Amino acid sequence: MADRVATAVVWSTALLVTGVFVWLLGSVAWAGVGQLSFAFLTEPPRNAGRAGGIAPMLVSTGLLLAVCLGVSLPIGLGAAVLLAEFTSPRNLFGRFVRRSLDVLAGVPSIVFGLFGNAFFCIYLGMGFSILSGGLTLACMVLPILIRSTEAGFRSVPDEDRTAAAALGLSRTTTLLRLLLPAAMPGLIAGLMLGTGRAVAETAALIFTSGYVDRMPSSLMDSGRSLSIHIYDLSMNVAGGDANASATALVLILVLLLINASTAQIMDGWLRRRLIAI
Amino acid sequence: MLLIIVFLVLESIPALRRVGVARFFTDDSWHPATDASQGEFNVLPMLIGTLSATAGAVTVATPLAVCSALFCHFYAPRRMAHAYRRLIELLAGIPSVVYGFWGLVVLVPLIANWHPPGASLLAGIAILTVMVLPTIAMMADAALANVPREYLRAAAALGLSRWGTVRGVVLPAARSGLLTGVILGTGRAIGETMAILMVCGNVVKIPHSVFDPVRTLTSNIALEMAYAMGDHRSALFVSGLLLMLIIVGLVAAAELVSKGRVDG
Numbered sequence A: 001m002a003d004r005v006a007t008a009v010v011w012s013t014a015l016l017v018t019g020v021f022v023w024l025l026g027s028v029a030w031a032g033v034g035q036l037s038f039a040f041l042t043e044p045p046r047n048a049g050r051a052g053g054i055a056p057m058l059v060s061t062g063l064l065l066a067v068c069l070g071v072s073l074p075i076g077l078g079a080a081v082l083l084a085e086f087t088s089p090r091n092l093f094g095r096f097v098r099r100s101l102d103v104l105a106g107v108p109s110i111v112f113g114l115f116g117n118a119f120f121c122i123y124l125g126m127g128f129s130i131l132s133g134g135l136t137l138a139c140m141v142l143p144i145l146i147r148s149t150e151a152g153f154r155s156v157p158d159e160d161r162t163a164a165a166a167l168g169l170s171r172t173t174t175l176l177r178l179l180l181p182a183a184m185p186g187l188i189a190g191l192m193l194g195t196g197r198a199v200a201e202t203a204a205l206i207f208t209s210g211y212v213d214r215m216p217s218s219l220m221d222s223g224r225s226l227s228i229h230i231y232d233l234s235m236n237v238a239g240g241d242a243n244a245s246a247t248a249l250v251l252i253l254v255l256l257l258i259n260a261s262t263a264q265i266m267d268g269w270l271r272r273r274l275i276a277i
Numbered sequence B: 001m002l003l004i005i006v007f008l009v010l011e012s013i014p015a016l017r018r019v020g021v022a023r024f025f026t027d028d029s030w031h032p033a034t035d036a037s038q039g040e041f042n043v044l045p046m047l048i049g050t051l052s053a054t055a056g057a058v059t060v061a062t063p064l065a066v067c068s069a070l071f072c073h074f075y076a077p078r079r080m081a082h083a084y085r086r087l088i089e090l091l092a093g094i095p096s097v098v099y100g101f102w103g104l105v106v107l108v109p110l111i112a113n114w115h116p117p118g119a120s121l122l123a124g125i126a127i128l129t130v131m132v133l134p135t136i137a138m139m140a141d142a143a144l145a146n147v148p149r150e151y152l153r154a155a156a157a158l159g160l161s162r163w164g165t166v167r168g169v170v171l172p173a174a175r176s177g178l179l180t181g182v183i184l185g186t187g188r189a190i191g192e193t194m195a196i197l198m199v200c201g202n203v204v205k206i207p208h209s210v211f212d213p214v215r216t217l218t219s220n221i222a223l224e225m226a227y228a229m230g231d232h233r234s235a236l237f238v239s240g241l242l243l244m245l246i247i248v249g250l251v252a253a254a255e256l257v258s259k260g261r262v263d264g
Helices: A002-033 A038-042 A055-085 A092-106 A109-123 A130-154 A158-166 A171-200 A226-235 A241-276 B002-019 B044-075 B078-093 B096-114 B121-145 B149-157 B162-173 B175-191 B194-199 B217-224 B230-258
Strands: none
Touching: A002 A241, A002 B044, A002 B078, A002 B096, A002 B121, A002 B162, A055 A092, A055 A130, A055 A171, A055 A226, A055 A241, A092 A130, A092 B175, A092 B230, A109 A130, A109 B175, A109 B217, A109 B230, A130 A171, A158 A171, A171 A226, A171 A241, A226 A241, A226 B096, A226 B194, A241 B078, A241 B096, B044 B078, B044 B121, B044 B162, B044 B175, B044 B217, B078 B121, B096 B121, B096 B194, B121 B175, B121 B194, B149 B162, B162 B175, B175 B230, B194 B217, B217 B230
């Protein structure tokens, strides 16, 4: 009897969750799909976003992401190599860094926003700009990136390292030829998670990259990302709901595209590796 | 990391010195001013807003998430489990503004029909539940996958029913993993800003029922940062610091639990 009840409860939970998901996506897609057109993607917004398109936001989002990844990728890779290859798991420094990264990964994005505002915008004098927004995002993405790349490095068996040493390979060669390819899946997984988080981020950007809905002309310009556009349209602009849901739809599609293409790249890359070997 | 803490502390010092820690909890209300002597800085309503929304969401989301994970592992046919897992991952990837937008357009009017004003603690809890659920479900899924196969075989050999296996063997074995998931989910709920900001009504007062509007610590920062100056700005950094401390505590708790030193 208890068994039957439990089965029913579990199944209905699954149905409920699926239902909420379909409801959520369905209502956003339903309201947004009518607005969606090629012109919507290529036109600047008019009338505070009630009409017109989202071209400047797409460009700003792209620039923010480029700054964020351009900064966080080298730093993240370097830190992961340091943590995984040059410090032992018991090393005090390594443990401290790892602990703080875990905390950092859980810090609310709004706190990153506060920090970015105080440090990049005011202390370093960058003002509200795409550059300071991108750097704030980089701070946010780094912990995820470092931890998953480090996990990738750690998954390489120690025999490989000893074998490389026995062949008389230098440390750099070992790193570039052996460890980096092996750690690639971890790196890409981290990159995907980080990109997703950065594209979706709103709270950290309001006080760092600013609110202006013009087309950005340089990295020092203020730019509005897609997510801030949704927030602004739905909260501050009466009658902006249709365009807000269209933008939300675009944002979700962009995220799905990023996920799918990374999976694709990784698949192709792995296959080529296997043939090469 | 250190840089971030240093800056948060540096920016909060003026307020801490001129307002004092006690006044953040004992002042009559939240009427911040540029000059500390004129303003009132009680963050308690916001703290309670944050805590009650989080507690509500985690309480609702935990059983749902655990059931979802159980569904994947023990109840669903293989194909369906795979599809369901993808669905949970998608749900985890949806940006918080989109949740907030959906809450604003769909949930708030729904609740307003039932019990005005709609934008309320209840809407916040509902949205947070949907947001936290995938986090906890994915962690629970991983925890269930780590239950040793031998335990399951032993349970089958004892002739336990499916529910008997789940309750008597699987859940106790996966307990610390489940608890870690709940703690991480709590962290996400506390830190959530945009969705909460959009559906909760943002009135600074201690809520008396789930239909009252609330303002959380995070949305307070997001709302007032734009025009805050002087001690007011610094007071916002204090609330950022407070959030950071809560998270540090949670991460420490998660670490203790996952090491198995605490029996959940």
